[in-house]
Amino acid sequence: MKTIDCTNRYCIVGAGSSGLVAAKTLLEHGIEADVIEREDCLGGNWAYGKIWSAIYESTHTISSKKLTEYTDFKMPSEYPQFPHHSQVLEYLKRYAVHFDLEQHIEYSTSVESITPDGATVQIILSNGERRLYRGVLIGNGHNWDPRWPEFPGEFSGEQIHSRYYKTPDIFKGKRVLIIGAGNSGCDIAVEAANHADVAFHSVRRGYHYIPKFILGKPSDVIGETLLRSRMPLWMRRTIAGLMIRLQHGNPRRFGLSKPDHKLFEAHPIINSQLFYCLGHGRLNPKPNVKFFDGREVQFDDGSTEEIDLIVNATGFKISFPFLDQRHLNWKDGKPNLFLNVFHPEYDNLFVIGLIQPDSGQFGLVDYQCQLIARFLRAQLDHTPHADRFRKVKANPNSGWKTGIRYLATPRNLLEVEHFSYRRNLQKLINRFPKPSHNSDLPHILQIPTVPEDPEVRAKAA
Numbered sequence: 001m002k003t004i005d006c007t008n009r010y011c012i013v014g015a016g017s018s019g020l021v022a023a024k025t026l027l028e029h030g031i032e033a034d035v036i037e038r039e040d041c042l043g044g045n046w047a048y049g050k051i052w053s054a055i056y057e058s059t060h061t062i063s064s065k066k067l068t069e070y071t072d073f074k075m076p077s078e079y080p081q082f083p084h085h086s087q088v089l090e091y092l093k094r095y096a097v098h099f100d101l102e103q104h105i106e107y108s109t110s111v112e113s114i115t116p117d118g119a120t121v122q123i124i125l126s127n128g129e130r131r132l133y134r135g136v137l138i139g140n141g142h143n144w145d146p147r148w149p150e151f152p153g154e155f156s157g158e159q160i161h162s163r164y165y166k167t168p169d170i171f172k173g174k175r176v177l178i179i180g181a182g183n184s185g186c187d188i189a190v191e192a193a194n195h196a197d198v199a200f201h202s203v204r205r206g207y208h209y210i211p212k213f214i215l216g217k218p219s220d221v222i223g224e225t226l227l228r229s230r231m232p233l234w235m236r237r238t239i240a241g242l243m244i245r246l247q248h249g250n251p252r253r254f255g256l257s258k259p260d261h262k263l264f265e266a267h268p269i270i271n272s273q274l275f276y277c278l279g280h281g282r283l284n285p286k287p288n289v290k291f292f293d294g295r296e297v298q299f300d301d302g303s304t305e306e307i308d309l310i311v312n313a314t315g316f317k318i319s320f321p322f323l324d325q326r327h328l329n330w331k332d333g334k335p336n337l338f339l340n341v342f343h344p345e346y347d348n349l350f351v352i353g354l355i356q357p358d359s360g361q362f363g364l365v366d367y368q369c370q371l372i373a374r375f376l377r378a379q380l381d382h383t384p385h386a387d388r389f390r391k392v393k394a395n396p397n398s399g400w401k402t403g404i405r406y407l408a409t410p411r412n413l414l415e416v417e418h419f420s421y422r423r424n425l426q427k428l429i430n431r432f433p434k435p436s437h438n439s440d441l442p443h444i445l446q447i448p449t450v451p452e453d454p455e456v457r458a459k460a461a
Helices: 017-028 085-098 183-195 219-228 233-248 274-279 362-381 384-393 418-429 454-460
Strands: 003-013 033-036 111-117 120-125 130-138 153-155 158-161 175-179 198-202 284-286 289-294 296-299 304-306 309-312 349-351
Touching: 003 017, 003 111, 003 120, 017 033, 017 085, 017 130, 017 362, 111 130, 130 362, 175 183, 175 304, 183 198, 183 274, 219 233, 219 418, 362 384, 362 418
Parallel strands: 003 033, 003 130, 130 349, 153 289, 158 309, 175 198, 175 309, 198 284
Antiparallel strands: 111 120, 120 130, 289 296, 296 304
């Protein structure tokens, strides 16, 4: 197999929300890049209906548009506070057009293997090509490889993972059980409540359910205000807990269990319709599944229900099928990377978007890519800033302090508190010099010093 020399540029895996901002940011720093996308269009998980997309027809963002959008490309003013997936995809398309990214994307091509080799990275593609790149930025997402639950016995009815759920017509005329209390699990449970003959929702523990709106504003905007005020954690918990209780009431009155953890210690469940369905008797809460016996499902409280269809909203595995785990410093079920991005040894291998924040993601990945680009630019320019950052990223466990200890569950492996995570990225970006403009760099290069607070950034704009 002939090797194609691409060592003058970097490879970006995926043209989803992470891959697009990676391409835009590298290019504006004068760093050439190819984007390899397995689908025939951009958008990644937001390209509804594509094989690798896990979203369903009714999907909206669970974070507000203000805290979801990229740092320098606002979502349209006519968008609602929580855009529909079709609007998010349109936003990503506009982003690609605005920054002229399409010419750098190779569609309908997948990455089969990635092998780091010192100063270069060997990549084999599905079209049979073997390419040698300067480095690689991996943005293949972490919401595509289903994690299936394991329960004793056998279920003889129909069973799917939420990864494959698309429309609620599959619930019609059936007794349906939704297993899992993540955001998808709660959304699908609401749809089952409105379309199935009978709907049950099984969860392992008690959770904190946060409404999408508090006092008429998106709940994450309220949370951002509390964080920006530098309130101590206990005070934010008290205020937020009171607001949630006023909005939803006591969850136990709806048949839900008392949370077994403090507010903010797990990925937030953002849902305003679940309690409506519970209160109207359209959704029946159940504890964890104990075992299956044909179509009968027994729960931990001893109750038994006959079920026709189970939807397992039980999350996803962190998967990189094209890369050996040893190359990602794997530890405790996930890659052990500085800020979930930077390898402690490799200076040319990065993972982007490998976070699950308590708010929007696009802007955070934007900052990830800005830091990567500054580091790469420093390497190319042979400045001492590169060596300084190497020492910082050499210890992946020296990340950020939030004062929050997340539950040790698979669901929280990638959890980050967005505000402190963003501040740490901004601080590290500002340790690098601002790239100087020259005629060899793209026309979009207008890179300001990054303010360390969104309010400061807004005033500077």
